[in-house]
Amino acid sequence: MPGTELFGAEERKEIEDVLSTGIMFRYNHDAQRNNIWKAKDFENEVKKINGAKYALAVSNGSAAILAALAASGIGAGDEVICPPFTYIATIEAVLMLGALPVFAEIDETLCLSATGIKNAITTKTKAVCLVHMCGGNANMDEILKVVNEHKLILVEDAGQAFAASYKGTFTGLFGKAGAYSFDFFKIATAGEGGIFVTNDEKTYLLADSYCDHGHDHVGNNRGMENHPIIGFNYRISELHAAVGAAQTRKVPQIKASNLKHKKALQSILSKVEGVSFAKLGDENGDSGTFLNIMLPNTEIAKKVVDEFNKAGVSGFNYWFTNMYHFINQWEHIKNMQTASKLAIQVLGAPQDYKNLHLPKTQEVVGRLISFGIRCTWTEAEVNTLANKIADCIVKANKPVNA
Numbered sequence: 001m002p003g004t005e006l007f008g009a010e011e012r013k014e015i016e017d018v019l020s021t022g023i024m025f026r027y028n029h030d031a032q033r034n035n036i037w038k039a040k041d042f043e044n045e046v047k048k049i050n051g052a053k054y055a056l057a058v059s060n061g062s063a064a065i066l067a068a069l070a071a072s073g074i075g076a077g078d079e080v081i082c083p084p085f086t087y088i089a090t091i092e093a094v095l096m097l098g099a100l101p102v103f104a105e106i107d108e109t110l111c112l113s114a115t116g117i118k119n120a121i122t123t124k125t126k127a128v129c130l131v132h133m134c135g136g137n138a139n140m141d142e143i144l145k146v147v148n149e150h151k152l153i154l155v156e157d158a159g160q161a162f163a164a165s166y167k168g169t170f171t172g173l174f175g176k177a178g179a180y181s182f183d184f185f186k187i188a189t190a191g192e193g194g195i196f197v198t199n200d201e202k203t204y205l206l207a208d209s210y211c212d213h214g215h216d217h218v219g220n221n222r223g224m225e226n227h228p229i230i231g232f233n234y235r236i237s238e239l240h241a242a243v244g245a246a247q248t249r250k251v252p253q254i255k256a257s258n259l260k261h262k263k264a265l266q267s268i269l270s271k272v273e274g275v276s277f278a279k280l281g282d283e284n285g286d287s288g289t290f291l292n293i294m295l296p297n298t299e300i301a302k303k304v305v306d307e308f309n310k311a312g313v314s315g316f317n318y319w320f321t322n323m324y325h326f327i328n329q330w331e332h333i334k335n336m337q338t339a340s341k342l343a344i345q346v347l348g349a350p351q352d353y354k355n356l357h358l359p360k361t362q363e364v365v366g367r368l369i370s371f372g373i374r375c376t377w378t379e380a381e382v383n384t385l386a387n388k389i390a391d392c393i394v395k396a397n398k399p400v401n402a
């Protein structure tokens with residue numbers, strides 16, 4: 001959780017600004033707010049980093065992905081190709097809109113592959129919701145080729161890949177709209193917060209209204225304007241946006257130290273037999289938030305996890321069995337357990353979610369162990385960790401009776 005490691009005076013100062021006026025609402029109150037607009041500041045800081053034409057700060061990353069899908073025109077009955085390895089919010093957003101998730105294969109980039117997408121396309125496919133997992137980036141050239149060939153809408157959930165890029169373009173900006181999360185576990189945090197991004201004015205205006213009950217925010221009296229669409233409330237508070245703005249300013253520094261630590265860890269671990277790393281669509285566009293170790297197979301990866309636990313190594317995720325980021329843990333989706341009826345329960349699911357055939361994804365996630373990189377690690381801490389990891393992998397690779 002790099003951003004949270006650096007919470008300090010800068011964040012407190014931004015919060016103090018808001019407390020000094022008491023205006024915690026992002027709209028109106030022009031006379032009392034003393035020209036303090038933290039949601040706008042947060043949006044501008046994000047735009048400074050990724051060069052997006054439009055950014056909208058919202059209550060969380062899940063709302064940002066929901067808004068990205070909705071503003072891109074995705075709704076009831078539309079098939080949306082999704083990865084089976086993502087934070088559950090991606091799938092929830094598709095379902096909440098009445099759209100139908102179609103699960104496709106990922107590859108060693110930990111993201112949907114072009115082949116995976118191609119094989120999942122049907123006559124009802126409307127969009128691809130691409131997720132840039134574990135701080136990295138997908139193989140965009142190949143993916144864009146398939147998306148364009150089939151005239152699909154591309155929406156990017158870059159929830160955990162803010163500040164990652166591919167050949168000079170930042171994640172979130174390849175398709176119609178994108179989303180970042182600034183929850184407590186991401187490269188930068190607002191406490192709770194998300195950012196919707198797009199380069200398209202119409203898509204931005206739709207999201208802007210969608211996230212605030214349909215208000216079009218034209219003029220300076222929110223509440224007295226027009227309501228072009230039906231929306232809901234996904235607003236961010238000025239207090240959260242204040243923290244988000246301060247944290248986003250620290251992202252270049254966080255990313256630099258993440259990448260330095262990741263390089264050091266990889267240079268030690270690459271010498272260990274059986275170790276490789278997740279691929280990147282573009283090696284130069286990593287945000288460095290995770291060290292993604294690939295073992296030769298699931299069996300060895302599970303043994304390595306056992307060795308980590310015995311040796312007291314912490315800070316890793318074995319997504320295959322432990323985490324809420326993989327379809328093997330989504331029993332409630334397979335059984336369609338809902339609080340109230342969703343469109344998919346009326347329309348019918350496009351796939352039998354209980355019997356999906358995703359061998360490549362099972363293989364990749366089974367082999368993957370990820371360590372969250374801490375930007376405040378010292379060089380000595382990085383070396384100690386690398387050597388501990390290496391020892392455990394060597395032990396796990398030894399034949400049982402040797």
Ligand SMILES: *Cc1c(COP(=O)(O)O)cnc(C)c1O
Nearest residue numbers: 060061062087089159160181183
């Ligand atoms: C964290 C995350 C989200 C959800 O973000 P919240 O801010 O926690 O709502 C969505 N998608 C991905 C890929 C994430 O990692």
